[in-house]
Amino acid sequence: MKVKFNIVAIIETWIEPNLINDFHIQNYDAFHITRGTRRGGGVAIYTNQKLWGSLVESKSYVVDNILECVTTELTINWLVGWLIGCLTPYKQPWSIHGDEVMTMK
Numbered sequence: 001m002k003v004k005f006n007i008v009a010i011i012e013t014w015i016e017p018n019l020i021n022d023f024h025i026q027n028y029d030a031f032h033i034t035r036g037t038r039r040g041g042g043v044a045i046y047t048n049q050k051l052w053g054s055l056v057e058s059k060s061y062v063v064d065n066i067l068e069c070v071t072t073e074l075t076i077n078w079l080v081g082w083l084i085g086c087l088t089p090y091k092q093p094w095s096i097h098g099d100e101v102m103t104m105k
Helices: 017-023 098-103
Strands: 007-011 028-033 043-048 061-063 067-076 079-089
Touching: 007 079, 017 028, 028 067, 043 067, 043 079
Parallel strands: none
Antiparallel strands: 007 043, 028 043, 061 067, 067 079
16 A cells, blocks of 8 residues: 555444454554444444554443444554544434434434
């Protein structure tokens, strides 16, 4: 790859929990949340290993059928505490509460 990104966020990964290690990218740390109860979904953040990333479990979660969020804490230029999150609200086509989900009311 000619362009090297420090942070890559991916939604709708569809990665099953037992296959997460099969999606390793050299020189990147991977942080991933799967839906767990249904197929599809999932969010991931890949961070350059130079950024010293770690998963923030208290801010990484799945609210089934509503949203998925993975959050990492990064050290950038020796400053600890940069939080990067990948949040994906999900609106089912047949959901009667879709508007509330999308506006996060």
